[in-house]
Amino acid sequence: MACRIYRKHVRSAVQFFGTTSPTLRCFTAIRMKNALDVPLLLRQSWVDSVSCSRGFQTTSSVDGTHRVNMPSLSPTMTEGTIVKWMKKEGDAITAGDVLCEIQTDKAVVFMEHDDDGILAKILVPENTADVKVGTLIALTVDEGEDWKSVEVPADAEQTPAGPKSTESTSAASTSAAPPSGSHGSDRLIGPAVKNYRRKYGLESSQVSPTGPHGTVMKGDVLKHALANKIEPVAIGSSPPAPSSAAVTKASKPKSQTGAASYVDVEISNMKRTTAKRLFQSKSTIPHAYGTAQCNMKTLLNFRRSLFNGGIKVSINDLLIKCICNALSHCPAIHCLWYGSKHQGKVDISVAVATPNGLITPIVTNVGKRDVISISKAVRVLAERAGDGKLQPHEVIGGNFSISNAGMFGVRCFSAMPIPPQCAILAVGSTSIELGEDKRTKFVVNVKFSYDARAIMDDEAVKFLQILQNQIENVNEISMGSLDIESLIEWMEKAAAK
Amino acid sequence: MSMLPSKMMRSTPALSRNIWPLSKSNAYSTEATFETKPYKLHRLESGPSTTVTCNKEDALHMYRQMQAIRRLETSASNLYKEKAIRGFCHLYSGQEACAVGMRKAMSNVDSIITAYRAHGWTYLMGVPVFGVLAELLGRKGGCARGKGGSMHMYAPNFYGGNGIVGAQVPLGAGLGFAHKYKGDGGVNISLYGDGAANQGQLFEAYNMAKLWNLPCIFVCENNGYGMGTSAERASANVNYYTRGDYVPGIWVDGMDVLAVREATRFAKQLCVDGQGPVLMETATYRYSGHSMSDPGTSYRTREEIQEVRQSRDPITSFKDKIINAGLTTAEELKNIDNEIRVEVDKATKDAKADGEISLEELAADIYATNLDGPVRGLVSGDTFKHINIGAQVNAK
Structure with a gap:
């Protein structure tokens, strides 16, 4: 149950802070590896994209008609899904109004319109998947113009007008050209x-x-x-005659009568991004693994004592804090790899399963939080993830991931680090074993997967050792100086019992 | 036109008979008087006049400039969303009145320096729309031959967009010193945001400027948000016009182009009279995010933005004002809008079709006069020949 949402480039962060010169000179770009090697790469692709995108123009005014193209709303977005049109044809738009909701490769974001006018024609209906950036999606006219008589430009026909044409059809449509006759x-x-x-x-x-x-x-x-x-x-x-059974242009998920009874299942953007990211992980990162067995007795006792005090925290929340404590001793682990290593404060991505796929919202600055604050943050993020309401900044970033399948009874599994992160911890379920002292022992298996380029084996071993120590010796202090108010509340409740 | 002559006109029929036909022949009045919001003053006994006059020519000129900046930024935003512009891009939409008002008060010897929100100023200081957009697109027709991008544009007397938050202000103090040293009667305007206002180097610049009475106007364009943090959450004192302590300050409504012009004139006069520096705070708003990578709605509500757009927009409010005063008509302004749209559309198209510079230019134009021989590359032993290609801006 690994987490697999792409982390934003360092580039974007630098861009956001607006303090580093974005000079496009190649030599500067190479010099400032951490920040600017990415733009250099993007620049390559930009040259390509410009040469092929020439010809479309967003605000070309032909008789007061203006084109609205699919915007790129995240640095890595190449295509998006129009989730909902917030305006109808004929609606007046004022600058700053939201035209539609677009699902990018990361989140659902609003697309604003920068101009006054009337929405004359929607060319790409709601729920159309994989609309390429730059595709004409709508037409607007100036105020006072007759929006009904707007002419749809000829090149608009190239846009996928039919709903839900998925990637899986592309293989079919290229295999055989449709026969003559429209x-x-x-x-x-x-x-x-x-x-x-x-x-x-x-x-x-x-x-x-x-x-x-x-x-x-x-x-x-x-x-x-x-x-x-x-x-x-x-x-x-x-x-x-299968040879004559030419493939139709828009092959929909159809119930086949033939032997091949496969059904095309639509993949959400999120799942597609996950797939891309994981492929990148498995094919470019030299993975290494380490497993540790930890005695959970102290941790479970601590959790129960909190519970008795009326504070509910999950095992996962406690583990997040343990990981953070261990990371503070092993700064080499929470790093990002961009051809060289980058380190920052501890931001932990937590894998959350949603109907659209797995997403990894981030608990930021874990070092400064106590376990209750972590628990609250995780709960809020998981809820927002379930509703599909996570903002880009809540899923982008993070330098260590945790994936916990323990609650599903999986004893041990391995996860893949999500580039540019270098490490992920897969937590299994707690099982009861007989210890050497003939007493029951609660044992959990944690499997640590890491990028062997960025993290040396000895560093990984040290981390696992410290993590094991942290988990086996959980106490009030290691779980963060619980904030005074909740501590008092907890003590009062405990005393009342 | 002050109030006195018009009173005289009414009181003396003979005189008014001479004047009326003149103004009537234009069908509309050629000059009108407006009231501005009251200014707030710091260490000043009297401030700029709250009654400002504006003639038709100036009104149309300022309207055109504001509308051009708005449209230019819209085009930049669209190009960014097409992935044609990459990297940094900070838009000025919503703050047009600040730049246009100040520009109108500047003479041709005055200098200006700003931060990275520089597209509008580049245009106002003489670079055509094409030059700005081509620069953003990294094309050779750009005002820095495509090598500078969004934050590094320059023009005569415009000392650029500067990438380092707040660092332009000490440079501006230096420019003010140059004006004083040369005795050219010029004044420097240094612009910074409410975020940069908390930079320590600003206070060093205030100190030196006041110590030497430099002809400097330090302008805090307070758009309410430093990147993602509201001014109230970032500054212990949000009255930025008072933060120069011993430096006199003026607060002005930054959404009113006429008020900004009047306040700048006033501040300039103080500097010219040797009483500089002056601090000025223009209360304004930005419609887009801090930069293109900021959706701009995670720290403020969309309703707030729309409310400002509807009630305080610098262009719409100015438009209403000059139409109501009879300086112009809605049709005339509509024509200007259309002309600008065509101009910006054409510039966008041309800029996209423009080429990039060749690799030989990698080490070009680093110095106005290169005294150092070849330029060192990244790898030890790599050298590049220095050449001069572009026009030298502000080199003297």
Whole structure:
């Protein structure tokens, strides 16, 4: 259950602080490795993107009509999903209004419009996935203009007008060029037509359409079947002549009648980013691992004593603090790797499973927090993650990750560090074992995965050793000087009991 | 036109008969009087006049400049979201009245230096829209041949966007010293934000400037937020115009271009009279985030921004003012808007089509006069030939 959301480049941080010169001179860029080697790389891709993006213009005014293109709302965003249009066609817009909600590779953010006008035409409907940055998504006209008569530019047709075309279709659409003859998208085909089509095992591309916008009608299918003397096929058997069964342009998740009964499952942007990030991790990072077994008795006792005092904290919260304590002795561990090593204060990413995928919100500045504050922060972040309301700054950053599957009964597993982070700790479940002293022992397995380029084996070993020590010797002091108010509250409650 | 002559006009029919036809021939009045918000003063017995006059020509000019900056920044924002502009980019939208008002009060010997929110000032100091956008895009038509980017633009008497927070203010004190030393009668204006106002070096600059009575106007453009922190959370004293202690200060409504112009004129006069330096705080607002990587809504609400846009916008309020005063008509301003739109659109297109500089320019234009031979590279032994290509700005 590793966490896998991309961390923002150092570049963005530097950009945000606005204190370092962004000079584009190559030699400066190389000199300032930490901050500017990333822009150098981006610059390469920028040259590419500009050369291919030339021709679109965001504010070109043809007869008071203005184009709205898909914006890049995060430094790494290349495509996004329009989650919701906040304005309807015909609505007046004033500068600063939110036009729509866009899911970037990191979070759902609002897209603001910088100009007054009227939203004339929405060209990309809600829930359209993977709209490339720069795609024309809407048209606006000046105030007082007739928005209904707006002309859609010719190049707008290239935009994915149909909803939910996913990446998985690209393999299919490139494998065979659609046959000649225009036919409308499957979206317009009625259920009766689909039924007949399936009955005769035909694809809509084989039938010459007569309906409006090149839509296949029921009669077309019947005529084709009659003319070619095609017999109805039993549902479940394979479709005839796979070579002629050309792939339709917008192949939707369809229930296949053939042998290959795979269904295309739509992947959320978050999951796709996770996949990208993990691939990068596994293919570019030399992983090394270390496992430690820790006796949880003291920690569980401490947790119970807090619980008796009316304070609920999870094992995970206590472990986060233990990790932080251990990290303070081993500053070599919480680092970022950009070809060289960078270190900062302890910000721990915590893996949270959400319906959209795993996300790792960050508990910042753990060193300054006590375990109660950590617990509160984790709870708030997890809730926001569940609602999909995390802000970019809440998921970007972090220099150590923790992934805990203990609550699911998984005894031991390994996780992958999320670049540019170098380390992640996978925590298993607590099991009861018989100790050497013939007494029961609560044991947890923690598996430490790290980037062997940034962290030396001896450093990792030292960290595990200290971590084990921290976990086995949890006490009020190591869990942070609990803030006075909650301490008093806790003591009062404990005394009352 | 002060109040006195117009009273005289009314009281003496003979005179008014001579004057009326003149102003009537224009169909609209050519000059109007406006009231500004009261100024707040620090260590000053009298302040700038709250009654300001403005003629039609100036009104249209200032309107055009503000609108051009707004549109220029919108274009920059769009280019950034297209990933055509990369790296740093700080927008000026919302603060236009500060720059335009000050510019209007400046003479051609006065100098100006600002921080990294520099696009608007570059334009005001004579670089065309194309030069600014091409610079942002890293193209050779940029005012620093694409090598400076957002924070490093220069023009005659404009000593640049400066990347280091607050560091432009001591430089500005130096420029003020130069004006005094040369005796050219010029005044330096140094701009900084409410965030930079807490920098220690500012107080050193105040001290020296006051010690030597330098002709310096230190302007704190208080847009309410230093990066992601509101002024109230960052400053023990948010009355930035008083923070020069022994340096006199003026607070002015930074959303009113006429008030800013009047206050700058007043401050300038003090400096010219040898009573400089002066501190000025312009209360303003920025609509976008601190930089393009800041959505700008995690430390303030979207409603707050929209409220300012609707009630305090420097362009809209000025527009209403000059239309109501009869200086111009809505159609005339609409034409200006359209002209600017066309100009900026064209500049955007041209800038995108412009080329980049060649690798030979890597070590060009480092010095006005290179006395040092080849330029050292990153790797030991690497050298580059120094060449001069671009125009030398402020080299004398």
